[in-house]
Structure formats: structure tokens, C-alpha cells
Amino acid sequence: MTGAPLHAASDAASAAPPAWPIAALQQALAAHLPGGSVEVLERIDSTNTELMRRAREGRCAPTLLVAEQQTAGRGRLGRQWLSSPGDSLTFSLGLALAPRDWSGLSLAVGLSVAESLQPELPASALPLKLGLKWPNDLWLADDRKLGGILIETASFVLPGVGSGFPSSLWAPAAAAAARYVVIGIGINIRPRDAQGLATPPACLQDIAPEMDAPAALLRLLAPLLEGVQAFAAHGFAPLRPRYAARDLLAGREVLLSDGASGVAQGVGADGALQVQTPAGLRSVTSSEVSVRPRASAAGEAPVAGAGADAGAADDSNAIRAATADHPAAPQSAIE
Numbered sequence: 001m002t003g004a005p006l007h008a009a010s011d012a013a014s015a016a017p018p019a020w021p022i023a024a025l026q027q028a029l030a031a032h033l034p035g036g037s038v039e040v041l042e043r044i045d046s047t048n049t050e051l052m053r054r055a056r057e058g059r060c061a062p063t064l065l066v067a068e069q070q071t072a073g074r075g076r077l078g079r080q081w082l083s084s085p086g087d088s089l090t091f092s093l094g095l096a097l098a099p100r101d102w103s104g105l106s107l108a109v110g111l112s113v114a115e116s117l118q119p120e121l122p123a124s125a126l127p128l129k130l131g132l133k134w135p136n137d138l139w140l141a142d143d144r145k146l147g148g149i150l151i152e153t154a155s156f157v158l159p160g161v162g163s164g165f166p167s168s169l170w171a172p173a174a175a176a177a178a179r180y181v182v183i184g185i186g187i188n189i190r191p192r193d194a195q196g197l198a199t200p201p202a203c204l205q206d207i208a209p210e211m212d213a214p215a216a217l218l219r220l221l222a223p224l225l226e227g228v229q230a231f232a233a234h235g236f237a238p239l240r241p242r243y244a245a246r247d248l249l250a251g252r253e254v255l256l257s258d259g260a261s262g263v264a265q266g267v268g269a270d271g272a273l274q275v276q277t278p279a280g281l282r283s284v285t286s287s288e289v290s291v292r293p294r295a296s297a298a299g300e301a302p303v304a305g306a307g308a309d310a311g312a313a314d315d316s317n318a319i320r321a322a323t324a325d326h327p328a329a330p331q332s333a334i335e
């Protein structure tokens, strides 16, 4: 499937839709990924699907692909990602990468986005702190989901010298392990119809009323590129203290998909969730994690659901994060 193009950066002379600062986005991209291109599409099935399709065809140039509308947006674990034009920012960044260790990439991405969109943590933590719900979600501290991240990888043949792929993107010894990674990000920008939900999902305008999707993308792109490059060079470990400042699970009771429960104790150097259970400290790399809503009465069971993703029947009061974020080796979906 090909999308309906609004603008490609190579058409610099044609009139760009004023809403998308294509030239500035292109400049930010090129500063980090020489030879990269920016495309804004009016409509496509899914920006992740499209970049993965291209990668399978051998088209692995660095690309920022933005869609004003996705007709088949995807979330983690086969879920749908629902969004309506103008109300959301939906984009994918595709690039070749070869970090020594892929563990924690989605945490690094989420952290970068959260810090860009809310550089200063609000003095009072609740409810407007923009934080992270391990491993892939952006939440407000009132337990409403604001956005999500879907990372997928495809095998990648290292192009020849001079191909525009900077060697800084991978650890020297790991060049052979380079993969094309597609980092898909969906962010609710404007309040959306609650559609019968008890509580609508969070949106960026809850914390930044003036911000629209183009402004948000411009704000977050350069730091995201820097963050991904820093991750490739140094891994997740140096980000741990900053992640802790945004960690919305820390100290909270969580339920794992195997039925175990415990108290979340932050993340390890590899980004694995640390959970203190009655049987001891568990390092969780692949599990579904439900959290008890903050305001719930004692004895009430944690509720499953999701924010803006989920197979439509999302109950945004409740939170279920799913995960398989920390593969020992790269796999096609880093969920």
C-alpha cells in the first residue's frame, strides 16, 4: 500500500501544508541522519507497516514518516491503535541501528519523548506529570494514557561506504548486527470523544494547551534522534536516573500476567522492571503488567484495559501495559 502524499522533503519547491514544518523537520533529521528524508502522508494504513514493507523491499534509508490519518494503526501485541485526523500525532522513524544491546530501547525512546514534551516536571506530581508506564507507554500521573510506542526491527544489509549511513549509529564491533529499526510513536494531542468510556484518554493539550501535532513533532524530533544515537552508543544504563524521575510504576502494586504480584521497584540497568514479590525480587523482561488504579478502594482488583490503543474497547481508567521489550537479541517486534 502506498499512502496519499502531502509532501516529501525532496519537493522543497512545492507548497508544503503550512501546518507541518517540513523544512525544519528535514533539517533536524539530516543533522543526525545524513541522507534521511521526511514524508508527511495524508493517509496510510500504518506508518510502521509502511516502513517495514519498505525495509523488506530493501529500502532502508533513514526516514521520518508522518501520517495525518492511519487506517490500520497498530499497537503492541496485535492491538489496534485508534486515532482520528488532527487529534493525534502518528509517525514512525526508520533507521539502521546496531546497539550492543537492544534492551531498553523503548524506555529510552519514551523518556526522550516525555522529556521533550514536558521538560520541567510539575511541582506537584499529580495529575499533570508526564511519565512513563513500563515499558512502552506515555502516561499522565493520573493514570491516563497519553501515547504509546511500537518498535519493530527488520534485518538489514549494511550498505557500502558513502551510502549516507553514519557509522556513529552502531558500535564498531556490532556493525554486522545492524538492523533496520522502525520506531512508531502515537500521541494523543487533542481531547478525544470518550465514546462511552468512564474517562477519556489523556492528551498533550491537557498539559500544553497550545501545542498541536506539528509543533509536538518538531519539539521532540531532534532530542529523539540524539537519544537513539546515544542509546546505540551507551545503552540504557546511563538513562536509569532520568527514567526513575518519570517512572509512574515505582512503588505501586503490579500484577504480572503469570499471576504473580508485587511492588514495582524501578528498572534495572537493562531496563527490566524490578518487582518485589513475596518470593523475592523479580526482574521482568516480558510480561503483561497491570497496575491497581491509584484511587481504587482497598480490595478492588486491578483492572485491565488501555489508554489510546487497545482493541477499541479501551477503558482508559485502567492500565495494562504489555511488554516484551527486552529481547536478548533483536527480534522483529520489540514490544
Ligand code: BTN
Pocket: 045, 046, 047, 048, 049, 070, 072, 073, 074, 075, 076, 079, 081, 089, 090, 091, 092, 136, 137, 147, 148, 149, 150, 184, 185, 186, 187, 309, 310
Ligand atoms: C501501543 O501503545 O500499543 C503502541 C502504539 C503505537 C502507535 C504508533 S502510531 C504510529 C505508528 N504506526 C502504527 O501503526 N503504530 C505506531
